[in-house]
Amino acid sequence: MQTLGLDQLVQPDRVHKSVYTDQHLFDLEMEHIFESAWVYCGHESQVKNTGDYFTFDIGRQPMIMVRDKTGGINVLYNRCPHRGVELCGNQSGNTGNAFVCSYHAWTFHLDGKVRAIPLMKGYEGTKFTADDPMASMVAAERVDSYRGFVFASLKSTGPSLVDFLGEAKVAFDDMCDRSPVGEVEAVPVCHRVVQHSNWKFFMENQLDALHPSVTHQSTGVSARRVEQRLKTEKGSAPLFFHYLSTFASSFDQWDAVQTVNFPNGHGILKAYMGLRPTDPDTVEYEDILKKAYGPEKAEEYLSRSIHHVLIYPYLSVQSPLQQLRCLRPVAPNKTVSEIWHFRLKGAPEAIYQRALWYYNLVNSPATMINADDLENWTKGQLGLESKGGEWVSFHRNYGQDTEKNGVLYSNNGTSEVVMRSQFKAWANYLTPAFKAA
Ligand SMILES: [Fe+2]
Structure with missing residues (x-):
């Protein structure tokens, strides 16, 4: 059982490993975070x-x-x-x-x-x-x-759902606004993955722009090689190669991306994967949106700079491609994730196929992207359970982010402000429990 106080467990630039491994802390998380929040x-x-x-x-x-x-x-x-x-x-x-x-x-x-x-x-x-x-x-x-996404809270008091979501509600706006009728539909079958790691590994990883060029390098580089060969030989490559080749972007490119980190742990990884090609399917789809909303609104909806939105502590939404992953923690070292994708109501079938490709190529447990992340998180859990060290470092770009009204904006995409911000929220949730102890 952990014996450190909250301000020792969570320091501004590092955290104690027990926040990932300790059963007592896990029980407190369940009671004061998951069983209290929306x-x-x-x-x-x-x-x-x-x-x-x-x-x-x-x-x-x-x-x-x-x-x-x-x-x-x-x-x-x-x-x-x-x-x-x-x-x-x-x-x-x-x-x-x-x-x-x-x-x-x-x-x-x-x-x-x-x-x-x-x-x-x-x-x-x-x-x-x-x-x-x-x-x-x-x-x-x-x-x-x-907008059709159902939430529940086991606590009678606390912020309303809209206040809880705050700015991060853009995850659902961005997904639904891409449908000409403003609605999406869940594709009924989801992947379920048992992650042998603490839930926080997943949440940190989602906005961790430093890791793709390392963890996903082999997949990204291979996809880029084939993509470029097809472009040379045939003049173009299917869009889905881009989903994978993007992972091999340079560190400078990732560093140029911004993360927005809200006080309650929610966050946005900005930048868009360049998914506005000019092929006939896209043109047809964009025309449908323009008819539905008018050209100005349609442009606003299509050009939002979003890659991922996190709803802390359990949701990662990739709205431009209609993907959603939801965590259901089981134990300090065990987490179930549900991996869903959605259909834009009223949009052409070709646009749905893009969501399906992304689902199968990136988020499915059968792909090398998800599998490589899962391996890291398992190895991370094993390392933190060892006696080989006490601390987890979040020093990268510490003190170099911009704060406005409590929101932290990274000036470097690879800043570990994402983790620092999530742990601030974590500590806020657990403060009453530590005070009462
Ligand atoms: Fe990853």
Whole structure:
């Protein structure tokens, strides 16, 4: 168990390794961060019809997101109030008009209220009554959505969803505005990867512009070689080569990119991957957007400088390519990530194919990009669990970032301000727990 105080664990330019390895700190994170903040549940298109459900964890709590008869979406604890059995054993499906417990057949409406208890006469003369709230499933304290993305909080107080998202809500605006009807739809199957590393490795990595030219060099260089050969031989190369060759950009190019780091840990990696070619598919798509929004708005939507948006502490959204990855931490050294991609409603099929290519070439566990990151994080976890050192260094460009109204703007894309900023937010979340101890 860790024994250091919060200001010793998290210092302005370094952190103690136990923040990645200690079970007690992990439990505090679950209680004071994940089980308190707004947490992403899923997209409303994952539960289109009455009875459709999706199961996931908020912190250590098993939850169900379900569409009810009124068309609303409820987020409930996945627990039968009788003897505690999980009501949905699958990750997704349709439960019809009710949840039915597989143990003793208690049934519940889709808003969690008890519907029927078999053999009620066995309860006659006891303290139990079906109208007692304890006979019904428990709902998340707060549920809200932003442009179709559903969030829940297990705490009744705190900022609204929009205030929690703050500037980082641009992740969802940028994704949805790229559809001529302003909406996206989740492609129903996601990849799930078990990462043998602390969740913070993933969050740091997303805006770590220093690592691609090292970690992804072999993939990027190989893709560039083929891309250039095709351009020489055929005059052009399919766009998806660009997705991979970009990873081999020079350090100077990465250093020229800016990260924007918000006080609550959210962040934006700016720059756009040059995905505005002039092929007929793109021209057709851009015309559709211009018709829908007018030329000025369409241009604004198409030219936003965004590569990744992070919603701290669990979401990485790559809005220009309709990608979203969500973390569900399991243990200090184990994290499940859900890897989703989305379809722009009303956009041509060719544009969807680009999202699918990116999903398969970069974010899928079968690609060398994701696999190389996963290897780093596993090796990082193993190193931090060793006795080979106590500290993790975030000194790069320390004191050289620009701060405006609490927001930190990197002057070097490879500045470790990203990690420093995330740990500031982490310490803020955990301050009450340390004060109470
Ligand atoms: Fe990477």
